[in-house]
Amino acid sequence: MTTASTYPGLISLIWAGSQLQLLDQRLLPEETVYLPLTDAEGVWEAIRHMKVRGAPAIGIAAAYGVALGSGLPGQEAPDDSLGAWLGRVQEKAAYLATSRPTAVNLFWALDRMKARAAALAEALVPLDEAKQALLDEAILIQSEDEATNRRIGEHALELMKDGMGVLTHCNAGGLATAKYGTALAPFYLAKEKGMSLRVFADETRPVLQGARLTAFELQQAGVDVTLICDNMAGMVMGKGWIDAVIVGTDRVAANGDVANKIGTYSVAVLAKAHGIPFYVACPLSTIDMGTPTGAEIPIEERHAEEVTEGFGKRTAPQGVKVFNPAFDVTPAEYVTAIITEKGVIRPPYGDSLKKLFEELKQG
Numbered sequence: 001m002t003t004a005s006t007y008p009g010l011i012s013l014i015w016a017g018s019q020l021q022l023l024d025q026r027l028l029p030e031e032t033v034y035l036p037l038t039d040a041e042g043v044w045e046a047i048r049h050m051k052v053r054g055a056p057a058i059g060i061a062a063a064y065g066v067a068l069g070s071g072l073p074g075q076e077a078p079d080d081s082l083g084a085w086l087g088r089v090q091e092k093a094a095y096l097a098t099s100r101p102t103a104v105n106l107f108w109a110l111d112r113m114k115a116r117a118a119a120l121a122e123a124l125v126p127l128d129e130a131k132q133a134l135l136d137e138a139i140l141i142q143s144e145d146e147a148t149n150r151r152i153g154e155h156a157l158e159l160m161k162d163g164m165g166v167l168t169h170c171n172a173g174g175l176a177t178a179k180y181g182t183a184l185a186p187f188y189l190a191k192e193k194g195m196s197l198r199v200f201a202d203e204t205r206p207v208l209q210g211a212r213l214t215a216f217e218l219q220q221a222g223v224d225v226t227l228i229c230d231n232m233a234g235m236v237m238g239k240g241w242i243d244a245v246i247v248g249t250d251r252v253a254a255n256g257d258v259a260n261k262i263g264t265y266s267v268a269v270l271a272k273a274h275g276i277p278f279y280v281a282c283p284l285s286t287i288d289m290g291t292p293t294g295a296e297i298p299i300e301e302r303h304a305e306e307v308t309e310g311f312g313k314r315t316a317p318q319g320v321k322v323f324n325p326a327f328d329v330t331p332a333e334y335v336t337a338i339i340t341e342k343g344v345i346r347p348p349y350g351d352s353l354k355k356l357f358e359e360l361k362q363g
């Protein structure tokens with residue numbers, strides 16, 4: 001067994017001195033284009049139009065958006081007092097919070113940036129130092145995410161055995177995070193350790209994150225990946241090819257209900273029907289103890305055109321009614337375990353999540 005830690009994937013977000021270089025995920029897998037973003041408006045647009053997507057990556061992008069929008073060190077604004085700067089931080093954070101509603105990591109990262117700025121202002125730190133410290137906070141959010149994902153991958157790998165077939169939905173990979181991903185992290189770690197897993201990737205209608213992103217990044221990494229259409233998941237399970245399902249999530253409610261890419265709920269029901277464990281991998285920042293159940297998670301609805309003429313080809317009649325929710329909620333009863341950087345959490349989630357967060361508060 002080898003343990004070389006070379007990560008072969010593309011990095012979604014690169015901080016490059018005074019701008020954010022953001023990989024345009026809409027163009028993958030055909031084109032690798034980095035967009036230079038220099039203001040909060042550019043970051044908002046990139047999140048809204050899914051040039052950057054995936055819960056942790058959205059949070060990281062938004063954190064950089066606040067730093068860019070409120071002023072970088074060395075950049076002067078018309079009214080450059082500490083108070084005016086704090087006001088700009090709060091204003092840009094409120095604006096970026098309107099970009100997408102479901103992934104709680106967005107709000108978590110914005111809250112963290114606002115709290116850091118408020119503490120800097122309260123301590124009367126010189127303005128340029130405060131701007132640098134706020135930028136450093138965004139950089140820290142990104143580097144912590146990378147370390148968190150490796151730990152998630154290690155815990156997830158403990159649940160897998162050499163040669164297993166594992167199905168995943170959407171993209172919860174390196175592209176959706178700082179690096180490694182959440183649900184895809186165990187596949188990168190397995191590769192490093194010389195362990196072989198067979199991955200089945202649902203293509204994930206209508207935006208095709210499974211086909212365009214998961215199949216792409218796993219293939220690049222030399223992981224054994226097979227692409228299937230969403231409606232084939234039951235068939236491959238029936239054939240006995242799937243030993244586990246692992247997905248990411250945009251928000252876990254306090255009772256363990258899980259919001260993730262549309263179609264996840266159907267996969268969970270199929271997994272239960274076939275006696276296959278259904279795992280959810282996420283950082284603690286995706287668990288929202290302030291949302292009691294999945295019913296309170298806001299579910300984004302996107303444009304009808306994603307369904308009727310995705311990627312420029314019309315595939316439905318003009319004027320047809322369309323329902324296009326971007327996410328669904330999988331009830332906690334279908335979730336075998338939630339895998340975090342702190343370990344594997346088991347049901348009943350109401351109790352186990354509460355206990356975990358109480359322990360974390362006590363340090």
Ligand code: MRU
Pocket residue numbers: 053054055056103169170171172173176177181182183209247248249250260261326
């Ligand atoms: O609409 P998207 O592509 O942002 O949805 C992404 C997902 O649903 C992911 O599974 C989730 O954000 C977890 S990413 C580690």
